[in-house]
Amino acid sequence: MVKYAGLLQFKGTNYAGFQRQKNGTAIQNVLESTLSQINNRATVxxxxGRTDAGVHAWGMPFVFWGREDLSADKWMFILNRMLPKDMRVISVVRTSPEFDPQLSAVAKQYLYCATQERLGPLWDDFFAYLPSLSIETSAVISGARKLVGEHDFKGFSKKGSSVKSTRRKLYEVSVMFAHSRMYFSFVGNGFLYGMVRLMVGTLLQIGWGKQDVNFIDEVLSGNAVANYSAPAQGLHLVKVWLEPDPFLESVKANERDFS
Structure with missing residues (x-):
């Protein structure tokens, strides 16, 4: 058995998040069951990092121990034949026994997509539908700027997390409005349980005039707690930056082989 790293793309609509669940079907349950069938032994x-129920991912890094007689390309081919249609492995590479995608994650990007009008069945699972209320866009942008930097984000997290520290650093927070659609992008060194959805919810409250823009300062200083979590279906894990990154190393190796 050798260690492989993979990137999993999934639509989270029908799952209870990524992390394995005893009561409910999670992405991890399905992925481990499929890997176990291929390996003919229990595989974890x-x-x-975990994702909430209903959240989507464009490329979730994961690792597993697998049969050495199957190449990385063969692993990807077989997995995509066996996994349900709302999951797809977009890369598999052989990696070192020491590589851990959680410990190696140095930054992540989340994108939140919302709409003020129904977009139809192709998009309903990926955009959060919000009431068609007037939004003060300048106030939302001002609020987003306050989130950038290193802060204690405890007030922007849900209960149930066992992290040692609630301090995180956001490198970039950007907001874009396009007709009836809204996009919120967050890049940071880590995110607490429910943090992105609570930040989006607070920015929306500010845009709707239900909170003052200075409410963000109060939450970050520990004098208030965010209380509106935006719906899960609008949240997408876009990218995870890894150090070391076995996928980049694989590309470099292939380039050397080609030359």
């Missing part, structure tokens, strides 16, 4: 995965 390590991954870069």
């Amino acid at each position: 995965v390590r991954y870069s």
Whole structure:
């Protein structure tokens, strides 16, 4: 058995999040069951971080121990034949026994997509539908700027997390409005349980005039707690930056082989 790293893309609509669940079907349950069938033995995965029920991912890093007689390309082919249609492995590479996608994650990007009008069945699972209320866009942008930097984000997290520290650093927070659609992008060195959805919810409250923009300062200083969590279906894990990154190393190796 050798260690492989993979990137999993999934639509989270029908799942109870990524992390394995006893009561409910999670992405990890399905992935481990499929890997176990291929390996003919119980197989567990390590991954870069949990996601809430209904949240989607464009590339969730994970690792597993697998049969050495199957190449990385063969692993990807077989997994995509066996996994349900709302999951797809977009890369598999052989990696070192020490590589851990959670410990190696140095930054992540989340994108939140919302709409003020129904977009139809192709998009309903990926955009959060919000009431068609007037939004003060300048206030939302001002609020987003206050989130950038290193802060204690405890007031922007849900209960149930066992992290040692609630301090995180956001490198970039950007907001874009396009007709009836809204996009919120967050890049940071880590995110607390429910943090992105609570930040989006607070920015929306500010845009609707239900909170003052200075409410963000109060939450970050520990004098208030965010109380509106935006719906899960609008949240997408876009990218995880890894150090070391076995996928980049694989690309470099292939380039050397080609030359």
